[in-house]
Amino acid sequence: MNTRLTMRQSQTLGMNQQQQQSLRLLQLSGQELEKTLIDEAERNPFLTIKDARTQRRANGPATSGDWLDSIAAPSMSLTAHLTAQADLLPSTDRAVAYALIGFIDDTGYLTEPPAQLADRLGLSHDAVLDMLHVVQSFEPTGVGARKLAECLLLQAVEAGEADDAMRALLDNLPLLAEGRLGKLARLCGVDDAALGELIRVLRCYDPKPGLVFSPADNGWLNPDIIVRASPQGWRIDLASGALPTVTVVKDATAVAAKCRNADDKNWLSNCANDARALVKAVAHRQRTLLSVATAILEHQQAFLNEGVAALRPLTMREIADELSVHESTVSRAVAGKSLSCPRGTFELRFFFASGVVQQDGEAASAATIKSLIKALIATETSAAILSDDALVERLRAQGYDIARRTVAKYRESVGLGNSSERRRANILRGATGQALRAA
Structure with missing residues (x-):
């Protein structure tokens, strides 16, 4: 046996404790951050806090009415739930875990390929995959999957039901969707x-495990950003009173220094620093959230002026490049956050949309096309149902050159059936109406 001194080069994503805390707070929703601040104030004698609801009552009734205070705060978001589990990891692993969580959507799926994330984070592909497997062990089971089959497999493994037959079934889900049960049985080796x-x-498995944490389940959104019209244009502000005011007790360091007991003195000093x-x-967090929201709306001013039909294609990478921050920072900033404007309240993620190119070379967002399709179908009558080909022609007449399969995909994504299904629905509604009038 010999002793040797060797050198090895490896890549790691390192952050100090303060940076990790900033990332953690950034991806919490307003309600989750409020709870975190209240909990910290109860633990730390040098923190004073003025509850946001107390502030709102002191400032007089809000325009929307103080009845909002009686509504229970929304349950924890998926991002916060995963972040709380990542907090239990060794400090050397948390930064990568936080980064991965930032790219998990509301349904629980990873939205970027691990290889692409590895390039963005400056890490090896294996390092990202290893941490992805850790995140996939978090609750809810199935989170962090890259596709449906993987999501269901994670749940089958957790339930102890991932035998060869189940794995074969998951490898051939398209056959199940097509109803080809005979071939599927042969591939699974079962009768x-x-x-x-x-x-x-x-x-019995959940194909979208993240939705149990979706803000949409609460029926309403408490906005983090307020957008108002002003003589100078659109004004963008953080929601007033959305968070408690947290301050440090005056002369906290001096108070800690006067303590004579060494252990107590050390604890008080740490509390002052914390x-x-x-x-x-x-x-x-607040500065980052405001700068990200401002940058988003600089691109989407047409939406504020004209509505959803004027949404432009936008990516998080564009915003990150403009602000000289990492794309994962933008992802964390918009996670679980919402914006209130004269056109309603919207999640910040709503403003990031893929797009298509119009005939004049300008780009239009997918949300714009979807709204146009909904508007066209809303005008049809039972005697003139628009086929997908007809929708393509109507859209081309408005300057949108879109393939038929794209129109079908957008139509289905907004919950509208094909022409045959809509025709049957119209006939059924007509028959029901006649029966009611006869009664």
């Missing part, structure tokens, strides 16, 4: 009865 039992088990770090982290 028809056993295949039926496999399918029954499969239907209090100052928290106040700075909250201020940094």
Whole structure:
């Protein structure tokens, strides 16, 4: 046996404790951050807090009415739920875990390929995959999957039901969608009865595990950003009173220094440092959120003036480049945040949309096309149902050169059936109306 001194080069994503705290606070929703601040104020004697609801009552009734205060705060978001689990990891792993969580959407799926994330984070592909497997072990089971089959497999493994037959079924989900059960049974190596039992088990799994944390389940959004019209244009502000005011007790360091007991003195000194770090982290979060929202609306001013039909294609990478921050920072900033403007309240993620190119070379967002399709279908009558080909022609007449399959995809994504389904629905509504009038 010999002793040797060797050198090895490796890549890591390192952050100090204050940076990790800033990232953690950034991706919390307003309600989650409020709870975090209240909890910290109860733990730390050098933090003072003035509750946001108390501030609102002191400032008089809000324009929307104080009845909002009686509504329970929304449950924890998926991002916050995953972040709380990542907080339990070793400090050397948290930064990568936070980055991955920033790219998990509301349904629970990873939105970027690991190889692409590795390039963006400056890490090896294996390092990102290793941490992805850790995140996939978080609750809810199935989170962090890259596709439906992987999401369902994670749940099958957790339930102890991932035998060869189940794995074969998950590898051939398109056959199940097509109803080709005979071929599927042969591939799974089971008879028809056993295949039926496999399918029954499969239907017990959740294809979108993240939605149990979706803000949409709460029925309303408490905005983080307020947009108002002013003589100088659109004014963008943080929601007043949305968060408690947190301050550090005056002369906290001096108070700690006067303590004679060494252990108590050390604890008080740490509390003073933690209090100052928290106040700075909250201020940094608010500045980042406001700068990201401002940059987004600089691109989407047409939406404010004209509505959803004027939304432009926009990516998080564009905003990140403009602000000279990492794309994951933008992803964290918009996660669970919403914006209130004269046109309603919208999640910040709503303003990031893929797009298509119009005939004049300008780009239009997918949301714009979807709104146009909905408007066209809303005008049809039972005697003149628009086929997808007809929708393509109507859109081309408005300057949008879109393939038929794209129109079908957008139509389905907004919950509208094909022409045959809509025709049957119209006939059914007509028959129901006649029956009611006759009664």
